[in-house]
Each structure stands twice: as structure tokens, then as C-alpha cells.
Amino acid sequence: MKIKGSVPDGVDLTRDEYGIPHIKADDLAGAYWGMGYAHARDRAMQMGLMRLLGQGRVAECLDGSDDSVEVDRFFRQMNWFGNTAAQVDALTSETRAVVDAYCAGVNVRFSETRPWEFRALGYRPEPWRAADVLLMARMTGYLTLATSQAEIERFFVEMVQAGVDDERLDVLFPGSVGHFDRDLLRKVRLGERVVPESIKWNVGGQRMMASNNWAVSAQRSATGHALLANDPHLEVNRLPNVWVEQVFELPDDTVFTATMPGLAGPLVGRKDDLSWGATYAFMDAVDSWIEDCRDGEFRREDHFEPFTQRSEQIVVKKGEPVEVVFYENLHGVLDGDPFEEGFYLATRWAPADSGAATLNAVTDIWNARTVQDAQKLFGRLETAWNWVFADSSGRIGYQMSGQLPLRDEEATGFVPMPGWDPQWDWRGFVDPADLPGVLDPPEGFIVTANNDLNHWGVADPINMPMGDYRARRIESLLSEDPVDLALFERIHQDTYSLQAQEMMAILAPLLPGSRIGHRLGAWDFRYEPDSQGAVLFEAFYRELLIEMFAPAGMGRPVVEHLIDATGVFIDFYRNFDHILLAPESPWLGDRDLGSVYRNAFDRVDPAEDRRWGDVNRVTLTHILLGGKLPGWAGFDVGPVEIKGGRATPHQGQIYESAGRTTSFAPSLRMMVDMGQRGMQTALAGGPSDRRFSKWYRSDLERWQRGDYKDLRRLDESTS
Secondary structure, rough: OOOOOOOOOEEEEEEEOOOOOEEEEEEHHHHHHHHHHHHHHHHHHHHHHHHHHHOOHHHHHHOOOOHHHHHHHHHHHOOOOOOOOOOOOOOOOHHHHHHHEEEEHHHHHHHHOOHHHHHHHHHOOOOOHHHHHHHHHHHHHHHHHHHHHHHHHHHHHHHHHOOOOHHHHHOOOOOOOOOOHHHHHHEEEOOOOOOOOOOOOOOOOOOOOOOOOEEEEOOOEEOOOOOEEOOOOEEOEOOOOOEEEEEEEEEOOEEEEEEEOOOOOOEEEOOOEEEEEEEEEEOOOOEEEEEEEEEOEEOOOOOOEOEEEEEEEOOOOOOEEEEEEEEEEEEEEEOOOOOOOOEEEEEEEHHHOHHHHHHHHHHHHHOOHHHHHHHHHHHOOOOEEEEEEEEEOOEEEEEEOOOOEEEOOOOOOOEEEOOOOOOOOOOEEEOHHOOEEEEEEOOOEHHHHHHHHHHOOOOOOOOOOOOOOHHHHEEEEEEEEOEEEHHHHHHOOOEHHHHHHHHHHHHHHHHOOOOOHHHHHOOOOOOOOOOOOHHHHHHHHHHHHHHHHHHHHHHHHHHHHHHOOOOOEEEOHHHHHHHHHHHHHHOOOOOOOOHHHHHHHHOOOOOOOOOHHHEEEEEEEEEEOOOOOOHHHHOOOEEEEOOOOOOOOOEEEEEOOEEEEEEEEEEEEEEEEEEOEEEEEEEOOOOOOOOOOOOOOOHHHHHHHOOEHHHHHHHHOOO
């Protein structure tokens, strides 16, 4: 199906049978024009909404509610839309040319029509600019990713202030705490909190105490060619999907890619000679400093200096504008009012003012042919990702990207340090060559699953990785023969939990001879939709967290809040599991591990008979109108059962955070055999954000079944 519109000479846009745009172009500028036009045709509403979020203009243009004002306040504080002029100027001439071509394609489509949702709300999207592409790059690198590092570091301060002792903190955050001034941290006045002050910490009680990618070399592959797979675990309970697939047919290459609307460049995918996939790296690129403030100034050694004040007005639709002031210094944005004397935190994210180097590197990716080319290019990206590569010569490689701050050797990067002492200031960024990376490891495969990969680098960028259960499970499966795409399919669908296996080894001898004891004891550690054992284990795991941590300084309300309303146990379960599996720990106090497990299991509801698919399900809601229209209107889809759990290769986490339901699951699955043409994929959604398009959810059933579509050039399609 030909895409209609004002297409320039040398560019041809056609949909394949899956609704995926194929952009045939004579040169790179034409490819970018087509990318922009296709993005705006298929995802204009999504692009417009994301830009309004990043600009902090939701209350102005869409919804003047108090919630929208608070969302705008957050994005204005981050200031990702500011400081873009210098980055636009830093684009190379080639990058600026293709970014301008991308924006031209977007704006041609914007001029032809606008989403009816925006027409109904009286909003007309402004033309897309290079600054908007930079904004999308910054948002992609931070939201739901770097946010978790900032959250856990703030939670550490809250634990100190709640009186959790040094011994327990050292065990919970091994290697990250170092020396810190407890008295000083107790004086810090926190504005934003992980645990609201209304939920009281129990400090007077007894002191007893989610993405995968992998590559396989030609030597290990049954086909004799390198193989690669990726399944980014992002939020799946929204429509449209965060990813949009496109195919570029160029005179000397074909590029199959998954991109993000509004962001110009191929994010994951393959070319004729090279393929690549990404997971989040959990690099610590976020730091906080303690600022001693008075009279609108902060202490610097033996004197005080004024903050830079940034005043912004949040325009409110059908309401009065809201004036907000942010106070900034070399350490970032202050969480507090410096005119009220006291100690506050200032927080900085390393790539906050970046973007040009990333876009310049992305432009060069089109010319990369080998794994070594890709390692050098992707290492230049400013946000933190784990990249795996495979090329047509059979080689594989890994490279971490991101701006890692150069800190004092005594700084952990985890604990806030005194802002008045220059010893703790950043001193630039680590050379990308010192970040973790590997080429053709002897085992013949590479696996990343948000786990600790510091051993592959000179620098140690990760201090709070996710657990290694998924990585270890994938590695064990890749050790089987033959290694081919059929095995990759099994791994994508694998729901076996090493976490459950290891905890059940402790619990199994303690299980009572009751009905639920027998049922859990017979469980195969798989989170399949029909599994009742998975439901019982998750009920036990919840009670285990409460039983271990509530009596030892947190209190049940705090632990329940962390489970029910934050991502702390979701992102950093490794730290807590380390304690839950340890036979000796200061968190146990006078108890033994067996009694903690028995007490936790005794609180599991003996009438629990549900399937995992009954409790682990989500409705895929429209990102703008979700929940506001009746189900028969078809904007929301579901409920959809999500198999898997936190520690399974097919991750399936559903939880509440900041008052909304969110999820970690394979938003996209892709597989590549470098000896074959094309790419196999499945998307949790469809190409379009238009509810009445047949492409709105066209790939969802395939994704649910665990099937794949086979992407090919149009002249090679078998349909």
C-alpha cells in the first residue's frame, strides 16, 4: 500500500502486509525525510504528547488539572527543553542536514492533517524542530531508566534519617555506602520523598534482624553465522507501543529498525552487515550533593554564592498561570527553597544538557559495517545503554555507552557528599574506551540483562544493578546445542525463575503438609498463565519482604508502600534478595532465616487458588484517553495476561508507581541471523496510534502467541 502525501523525488513510502513503512530513498537525507513523515503519519498524537510532556506544557495545551500542573512542574525542573541551542550548534553538518530532513518530513505530514484528539482539545502542534529531536533523546535516556538510580539514592537518605543503622545499610547496599556523615544526612530537608512522611517508619521496634539482549558468535551458532536477539522490557500497558518499526531500502544497504517517534535515528535493528540491540545499563550517572543554604545562597568553601534562579510560568488551560522558581548551581537543581536556611539536596543527571554527540554518532551508524565500528560509535552515545552487536563476518561484541562522571576516588556516587567541598565535584567524564566492552569472548556468546557488567571495563559504572537471575538463566540456555533462532524463541518465552528456585530450596523443607504447602512444593518455578504455584510464591515473597525488613527498622507500612507504590523492590530486588537468601545477616537480629521463611509462609492466604494469568494482567490503555471512554469504543484493549515475573527471561512485572499502573515486559521482540536477510519481530501493539486504523493493535495477538513476523525488503517478500 503506497503512502499518500507530498513525497519528494527520490523517496518512495510503502506499507508492507504488516503495516510497517518501507522507505526507499536514494540517499540518507531522503531516508530521514521518509522516517519523519512516517513517524508523523503513524504516531503524530504520541509525538505531540511526548513533546508537550518534555516541554512542561500539558496543563497549557491539554488538561488544566492539578495533576497536569505537577507533571509540568517536574519536567520544567528537569529543564530538558532548555539549553538546546548550543547542542544544535554542535551537530555536525551531516547530522544537521539529516535532522533537518527528518523535521521537514514530520512537518509536511503535520501540515496535511492533525490528530482528531488534538482537534477536539483545541491544540495545533507546532512545527517539529531539531531542538525537539534533542528533547526526545534526553527523555528517552532518563524516563523510567535513570529515574530508578535517583530514587534509590534518595531512599538511602530516608533510611538514614529513619535511623536504620550503618551495619544494615552496608549489607543492603554492599560496596556503595562507604564513609558518610550520618549526622549531616539527618539534617537534610527532603522535599521529594520515596516514602511520604504520612507513612511512619518503625524505628522504635526490635532491631533483630527488567531488558535482555544477547549475541552468539558464528562458532557457537548452528547456522554458522552470528545471531542476535533483543527484547527491551518497557511499559507495555499503553497504546500505542513506545516503539515504531520501519524499513529503509537504500541503494547499497537495507536497514530494519525499531525507532521511537520524534527521535531521528535507528535505535535497534540490523543492516546488511551489522545488527545491534540495547538494554539499560544501570550506570550511576545521577549524583546529589548536600547544599548549605541561607538567604538564597549556597556555601562554597568559606563563602556563600548565589544560586542561578530560573523562573518559569506554567500556563493552565481555563485557569490561572502558576509561577515556579528553580534554584540551580554546578550540582544541579535544588530540592528546596534556599531562602529558608538549612541543608538541601541538589541533584544532577550527567547527560541532562547533552544530545549532540548522541545524534552525531547515530548518523554515523548508517555507515558502520563491523562490530568494531559499532563499538566505537555506540560508545559515544551520552545516555547509558548496554549494546550488543553481531556482524556478517561472524563476530560479536558488547559496548556500554553513557556519560559516567569522573569522581574523587573516595566518592561512591551513591551517597550525597558536601557540596561546599570541591573535592566532591565532578571532574569531567570517563573516557568511553574505559567503559565495559568485550569483543568475541571465549564462551562464544554475550548476555546482558541489566546485571553487573563492570568486569568488562576499566571503570566501574554500575553500583546498583538488577539481579543476575535472568542473565544466568539465558547463559545456561545458550550453553545448549544447537544454538539457533528456535532456541532464541524459547528464551524469549522462558518463564523459569532462578530466584524462585533458590528461595524454594530454603522454604521447601519448611512447608506444612497442607493443601497450599503441597501445591507450592510441587511448583516447577515457571510463571506460566495457568500456574497456581507462581501466585502462591508471589504471595509468600511479599510476606517475606515484610517479615524480614519491617521489624528491623522499616515498619510494615513502609515496606508495603515500597511494594505497592514504588519501583524500589522492582528495580533493586537484588539488594534485598541478597539479605533474604543469607543465613546470617544483621537484618535477622536474634532470628534465624528458617523462622523468617516459616512466619512469612504462615501469612499466605490458604484459600489462594488463582492462576498467575488471573492476577498478572493489564489493560493496554490509550496514552491520552485511557480509561476515559467505554470499553466498547476500543481505545483500551484487554485485560491481557502477561506471563513471567521479575526474575524470568520473559519478564512480566506489573505494579503501581506514582499512582498509576505500570509494567515491565517485552515491548518488542527481535531476532536476527546474520546469514539470512531481514529480521524477525513482534510488537506489543501495532504501527499506528490511530484507534480506527487496522494497524492500531495489529501485532498484539502475534506478540501474545509468541509468534514473529518475518520482515523482508518489499522485492523479497514471500507474501
